[in-house]
Amino acid sequence: MLNKKFNLSKEIFRKNIKRVPIRVGYGEGLLEAGKKDKNIVALCCDLTESTKTSFFKNTFPDRFVEVGVAEQNMAGLAAGMALGAGKIPFISSYAVFSPGLNWSQIRVSICYSNANVKIIGAHAGISVGPDGATHQALEDLAITRVLPRMVVVVPCDSIEARKATMAVAKHKGPCYVRLAREATPVITSEKTPFKIGKAHVYREGKDITVIACGPLVYEALVASEKIKKNISCEVINCSTIKPLDKKTILKSVKKTGRVVTVEEHQITGGLFGAVAEMLASEYPVPVTGVGMPDCFGESGRPEELLEKWGMNCKGIIKTIEKAMNFKTRD
Amino acid sequence: MARQQKKYTEKQLIKIANDIRKDVIKMLVKAGSGHSAGSLGMADVFATLYFSVLNHDPKNPEWKDRDRFVLSAGHINPVWYATLAKSGYFPRKELWSLRKFGSLLQGHPHNESTPGVDTSSGPLGHGFAQAAGMAYAGIMDNKKWRVYSVMGDGELNEGNIWETAMFAGKNKLRNLTGIIDRNNIQIDGFTEDVMPLESLKGKFESFNWHVLDVDGHNIEAIIDACNQAKAVFEKPTMIIAHTIPGKGVHFMERDFKWHGIPPNPEEAEHALRHLRSLGGKIECGDH
Numbered sequence: 151m152l153n154k155k156f157n158l159s160k161e162i163f164r165k166n167i168k169r170v171p172i173r174v175g176y177g178e179g180l181l182e183a184g185k186k187d188k189n190i191v192a193l194c195c196d197l198t199e200s201t202k203t204s205f206f207k208n209t210f211p212d213r214f215v216e217v218g219v220a221e222q223n224m225a226g227l228a229a230g231m232a233l234g235a236g237k238i239p240f241i242s243s244y245a246v247f248s249p250g251l252n253w254s255q256i257r258v259s260i261c262y263s264n265a266n267v268k269i270i271g272a273h274a275g276i277s278v279g280p281d282g283a284t285h286q287a288l289e290d291l292a293i294t295r296v297l298p299r300m301v302v303v304v305p306c307d308s309i310e311a312r313k314a315t316m317a318v319a320k321h322k323g324p325c326y327v328r329l330a331r332e333a334t335p336v337i338t339s340e341k342t343p344f345k346i347g348k349a350h351v352y353r354e355g356k357d358i359t360v361i362a363c364g365p366l367v368y369e370a371l372v373a374s375e376k377i378k379k380n381i382s383c384e385v386i387n388c389s390t391i392k393p394l395d396k397k398t399i400l401k402s403v404k405k406t407g408r409v410v411t412v413e414e415h416q417i418t419g420g421l422f423g424a425v426a427e428m429l430a431s432e433y434p435v436p437v438t439g440v441g442m443p444d445c446f447g448e449s450g451r452p453e454e455l456l457e458k459w460g461m462n463c464k465g466i467i468k469t470i471e472k473a474m475n476f477k478t479r480d
Numbered sequence: 481m482a483r484q485q486k487k488y489t490e491k492q493l494i495k496i497a498n499d500i501r502k503d504v505i506k507m508l509v510k511a512g513s514g515h516s517a518g519s520l521g522m523a524d525v526f527a528t529l530y531f532s533v534l535n536h537d538p539k540n541p542e543w544k545d546r547d548r549f550v551l552s553a554g555h556i557n558p559v560w561y562a563t564l565a566k567s568g569y570f571p572r573k574e575l576w577s578l579r580k581f582g583s584l585l586q587g588h589p590h591n592e593s594t595p596g597v598d599t600s601s602g603p604l605g606h607g608f609a610q611a612a613g614m615a616y617a618g619i620m621d622n623k624k625w626r627v628y629s630v631m632g633d634g635e636l637n638e639g640n641i642w643e644t645a646m647f648a649g650k651n652k653l654r655n656l657t658g659i660i661d662r663n664n665i666q667i668d669g670f671t672e673d674v675m676p677l678e679s680l681k682g683k684f685e686s687f688n689w690h691v692l693d694v695d696g697h698n699i700e701a702i703i704d705a706c707n708q709a710k711a712v713f714e715k716p717t718m719i720i721a722h723t724i725p726g727k728g729v730h731f732m733e734r735d736f737k738w739h740g741i742p743p744n745p746e747e748a749e750h751a752l753r754h755l756r757s758l759g760g761k762i763e764c765g766d767h
Contacts, residue, residue, distance in 0.1 A: 191620075215616065223643035226609025227616065233591065233599050233620065234614030236546050254603050255640070259610055263600040337552050 152353050152371075162180045162368075163375055164238030167368035169333035172365065173272050175308030176329050177202025179315025180240055181191045184210055190319060191231060193217050193241045194223050201242040203273040208212035208409040227254040229259035232342060236261050238266050245271025245287030245328060249294050260324050263299045268318050269294070276442065276459065277365065277452035279297050281408050286447040287328075292419025294326040301325040301346060301389040304413075304421075306335045306367035310389060313344035321346055329339075330414070333450050334365040351402060355384035358470060359402040362412035363421050366440070366461060373466040381474060394424050400433055405477030409437040414461060417441040436476035440469050488531050493618070493699045496566060497527035498755065501728050503562040503575055503604055505751050508742035509578040511558075515585075517725035521663045521696070525721050526563040528702040529628060538568035541595045541652035547625050548614045551663060552607025553632035554588040555740070559592070561585050565575060569596035605638030607631065608658065611642045624657045626710070634666025637675045642687075644668040648716040649688030656716040657709040658689075661696070664727040665736035680724035684718045696721030728755050 152158055161167040168226050174365040183188045184235045207214040217224040221243050228239035241248060249256050249269055260267045271294075274287040280326075292301050301321060305311035311329060318325040343350070352367070353374055360383050362370040367387045374383035384402050388395065403409055409429065412423040422439035427433060442459055447455060456462040460469065489497070500523045530536070534547045550562050553746070560577060565572045570584060577583035585592050589604030598614075601607035611629035618625055635641065644736045648656055668674050677683070684691045690712045694701045704719065709717035725739070726732025729751040732743075743751055 191617075212620070215645065218643075220643035220647070222605070222640040223609050223612075223647055226606055226640065226644070229599065229649065230550070230610030230613025230615075231617040232608065232613075234627070235623075239613075255606055255609070256599050258603050259606050263598075299679050299684035377515030 153351055156343065156350055156352060156407070157261065157339045158352060161339050162337050167335045169335050170332050171331060171464065172305055172310040172311045173202045173310050173329045173331065174313050175305065175311030176270060176327065177205035179312035179380040181209055182312070183316045183319035185212065187238065187319060190238045191215060193207045193222050193228055193239055195224050195243040195247065197272070200229045201257050201270065203242050207329055219304045221248040221252040222255050224248065225255035226259050227441065227457055229255070229263060229265040231258065232265040234265055238268070239271055242270035242272060245274035245324055246285055249290055250287060253293055254419045261299050264299055264323060266322055267324055267437060269324070270329060271326065272329040274328045275330050275364065275415060276455045276461065279452040279455060280449050282449040283446040288414070288416045288442045288447065290328060290336065291391055291421065292417050292423065295419070295424060300321055300392065301372040303346065303390060304328045304363040304388050304389055306364055306389055307334050307338055308340045309336060309340065309342070309399055312346055314389065314429055315346060317346050328364065330365050335368045336370065337368050341379055344389070347348065347389065347390050347395055348392045348396040349388040351384060351386050351388050351398065353383065353385040355382035355406070357382045358404045358407060358410060358473060359384045359386065359399070359409045360410050360412060361386045361388045361399065361425055362469065363391065364414055366412045366414055369461070369463045370466055373463045373470065376463065381470060383470065388421060389402060391421055391424050394428055396432065397427055399425065399428065403429065404434055405432055407435050408473055408476060409435060410440060410473050411437065412440040412466055415441050417443055435478055436473065437474040438469055439468050439477070490699050493527050493531055496531050497523045497699070499525055499754060500559060500562045500566060502752060503565070503572070504558045504588055505729070505743060505748050507558050507562065507575050507578045509745055509748035510576050511742060512741045514558055515555045515740050516742055517665060517736070518553065518661055518663065519559040519731065520631065520723045520729060521723040521727045522556055522559050523701070523727070524659050525630070525659060525702055526559050528699050530563045530567045532703055533706045534628065535625065536704055538596065538686050539690045542567060544731070545625055547597060548611070548627040550601065550607045550629040551589055551610040552601055552611065552625070552629050553604070553635050554602030554607065556661070557589050560589070561566045564594070565625055570594070603641030604632070604635040605760060608641055609644045612648045612653060612656060614651040615648070616651060618655050619653065626657065628657050628659065630659045630661060630732055633660055633664065633671050633677060634674070636660070645684060645687040645689065652714055653716040654713050657706060658716065658718045660718065660719045660720045661723055663723045663741055665725050667739050680720060688715055690715040690717040691720065692717065692750060693722065695721045696723035699726060
């Protein structure tokens with residue numbers, strides 16, 4: 151059963167569920183945050199339209215900075231604007247370039263200095279599709295999560311992205327927000343809560359805990375609905391990868407004794423890594439990951455790629471069924 | 481509110497620079513590691529900046545109208561630390577803890593550790609971008625304060641430097657003054673052998689910068705260049721400060737092996753005894 155207290159969309163299991171790109175939620179959230187706080191500025195690397203930074207640019211042209219195709223410079227400029235002048239810069243590009251190309255600047259100028267900069271990685275995951283492996287960011291969670299002070303958020307739909315953007319604007323310190331390109335089913339509603347560091351049990355169950363993030367939260371919910379007669383899945387939207395909501399995850403895992411993680415990312419280093427590391431020291435149980443198994447992607451339609459790598463509903467069901475065979479604690 | 485810097489004569493500034501050099505040598509020998517050549521070579525520039533050019537208040541390092549300074553070549557921070565201590569940002573005795581466990585003075589600049597340091601830098605190319613970000617924000621907010629950033633010539637190999645140069649030129653960051661420590665050496669050898677930079681002036685001019693070549697040991701010339709930068713309204717200014725690496729210590733001067741190492745105690749004693757008077761122009765090596 152879907153957890154009623156989160157007011158999820160009533161259309162979740164309908165074929166014609168409304169779909170909106172997650173990045174649109176970011177664009178709306180940035181604009182809204184910008185209206186509330188005049189210190190917010192936006193920097194972009196020649197991708198203003200596709201990252202939806204354009205909403206902010208059109209309303210606040212004087213607070214928008216076009217950096218050109220120079221991601222390292224964008225991270226450094228932002229750190230300087232924050233440290234030297236109290237600005238709250240949002241820097242956006244594709245995740246393969248930022249944090250992919252400017253990781254050292256993010257590490258030293260932003261995180262080590264504790265600069266109040268928000269890094270927005272758009273077009274993340276394999277669902278970028280036709281652009282191919284070069285442009286499919288599957289490592290960004292790993293490289294941001296290891297940085298001290300960094301908060302890492304992966305919104306599951308456009309509404310959550312808007313709330314997450316406004317939340318990171320208020321949070322003092324470096325944050326990374328991961329966005330996806332494709333139109334994604336809108337599974338939350340205006341009334342669904344969002345808080346940095348809080349995971350939510352969207353579906354209650356008793357046999358296995360399915361922890362998902364990003365657009366695949368939808369796939370995990372659909373998968374659990376399809377197999378509900380045989381397996382009772384507890385599905386958690388873990389939209390904050392760091393700091394991880396230990397309490398919610400442990401409470402669920404102590405009930406079910408098994409975990410499957412679901413993410414559009416390398417299995418190592420991202421959500422699987424975060425969950426497995428935490429459980430290894432707190433409450434060891436078998437953990438199985440849906441995600442990229444240490445491979446690069448390729449060109450194709452998003453649905454073809456998700457199918458090939460077992461990240462769609464069908465693949466998630468297969469992994470859940472396999473995980474059910476693992477022996478758990480008594 | 482502008483704060484009045486005490487005015488120092490050229491003679492006084494020369495003495496300050498010499499005191500800074502002495503402290504740098506003592507710091508390096510106590511630390512047992514660190515970068516000698518660039519630190520000594522830039523003592524005149526740092527003395528001039530902190531005792532004549534910058535509008536700042538050592539008793540209030542976070543004064544919001546202060547001029548900002550970013551050391552992009554983070555590895556020459558011994559000279560910065562010695563200058564900050566001399567200015568009164570922290571007690572001089574802290575200098576002897578450079579690079580040691582628990583010290584205010586980290587191996588490379590860190591804003592959370594050291595009073596008077598606004599950012600973290602060290603990986604080359606990072607600081608210059610931060611300085612440009614500050615300058616951009618200063619213009620955005622109609623602020624009067626200026627931003628100064630010192631970088632090494634070897635550092636100019638980094639792509640990020642040229643991204644920043646393009647950005648600052650495009651945006652006419654008139655409040656940004658860059659200073660290149662043009663000492664012609666980097667770790668692997670002479671800059672023109674490792675990765676040629678000339679025509680350096682032409683490169684920055686083509687990026688829409690106002691560029692000045694100065695003798696980096698001529699204090700009057702450094703002050704003049706900084707004043708000229710303030711008067712140039714349509715461009716950022718790059719001061720190419722020609723310096724002698726290891727300046728003042730004859731066995732270190734112009735020898736790239738001193739880029740990244742400290743003197744041992746005997747060498748330091750020798751250096752302090754022979755530290756030459758450093759007035760005037762670049763001297764031809766007489767060793």
